[in-house]
Amino acid sequence: MLVIEDNKAIAKVIEHIGRSLGFEVTVAHSFSEVKKILVHHQEFFVATVDYSLPDAYEGQVIPYILKYDVPSIVMTGRVNDKIHQQLLNLPIIDYITKESAQAYHYLQRVLKGQLTNHEIGVLVVDDSLSVRSYVCSLLSRRNFTVYNEPDGTKGLETIRQHEDIKLVITDYEMPGMSGIELILNIRKQYSARDLIIIGYSGLNKSYQSARFIKSGADDYLKKPFCPEEFYCRIFKNIEQLQVIEEVKMSTQIDYLTSLSNRQSFIEEQCDDLDELKASENVYCLAIIHIDKFNSINELHGCQAADQVLIKAANLLTDAFSESKVARLYGAEFGLLLQLDSLKQGKLQLSEFLAKNKLSTIAYGDESIRFTLSIGAVKIEAQASIHECIEQAEEAMFACKNAEEGALTFFEDKPKLTKVG
DSSP, X not given: OEEEOSOHHHHHHHHHHHHHTTOOOEEESSHHHHHHHHHHOOOOSOEEEESXXXXXXXXXXHHHHHHTTOOEEEEESOOOXXXXXXXXXSOOSEEEEOSSHHHHHHHHHHXXXXXXXXXXXXXXXXXXXXXXXXXXXXXXXXXXXXXXXXXXXXXXXXXXXXXXXXXXXXXXXXXXXXXXXXXXXXXXXXXTTTOEEEEEEOOOOTTHHHHHHHHTOSEEEESSOOHHHHHHHHHHHHHHHHHHHHHHHHTTBOXXXXXXXXXXXXXXXXXXXXXXXXXXXXXXXXXXXXXTHHHHHHHHOHHHHHHHHHHHHHHHHHHTTTSEEEEEETTEEEEXXXXXXXXXXXXXXXXXXXXXXTEEEEETTEEEEEOEEEEEEEOSSOSSHHHHHHHHHHHHHHHHHXXXXXXXXXXXXXXXXXXX
């Protein structure tokens, strides 16, 4: 990241923001320093550019930086109509006025977006090639993954093909399927929690924005629109969707281990149970429990016990990276295995226990040891996923009652398979 700023105190603030986001930061305090830097180093991911420098008071540094294809955010302490129009005509990421501390919070959000926006797919649907290309170019400046289609029918197909699409921007007047019809079709399959829709139109109708919103759009722009307004609306809607996704994620993820939680695991398997039973593959549900976990908690304290849980979670995700793993509750984990045969499942779980038959964590000056017990069941005729879990837990408790660090399948009770 290149920081161009003649005020050294402000440069320090921007440098700190950049480093907090993981950037390697180079600072220049004048136009002449910028020229020297770009002679040797031109591969900058982003630059913040002070509009007025001692040796480039009228923004001469901006086109010079853009000539090197460095995506740029302009920081300025003075804005008038002439400067505002000049900045809008330049292919910059954004411009920010240095009026208050809020400007630097906004800068941090924009820089973070430049790092993460590639994860968000945006579909532009417009029959006008020139308008479509222009909108796509605006989105590309912000590092979004951009898709574009000339009509609604192709747009719907593109949404189905690309799961990363989180935002659709559509014109109203298009041949075949109008923007309103496209929105109505999208909303049949995707809620506002899953997909943002922004409509735009050049029609001078007072009711047009309300028509878009009532049909399921989240926002509306009147053509021709200002790039600054376009970015503000994109920014606002993307951040709102991210908040929704964070809330949704918090209800599905175990806060300690970052695995799926019990509710999420059960709901997913409930939805898929009929497919699992009908599949040509063999599916097994395993319940893994940390032996004598309560004793670990009592002897070493809850923080040490938490580290044991994290270590057990890591062991499972490392060993079964292609499988679904969840923390069900307490010291109990769930694992869904897709297999070629039941024999393969027994072998995989036996090898896992053998490899980790005496796991340890370092906690302060102590080395805490723990073992795992596993009960498993083949998914075949059970009426529900709850029945599968009950059977796997029954097998697991049979292990624990007989000997620690053991494995048994529900089908094999009361016989135990001792490992190690």
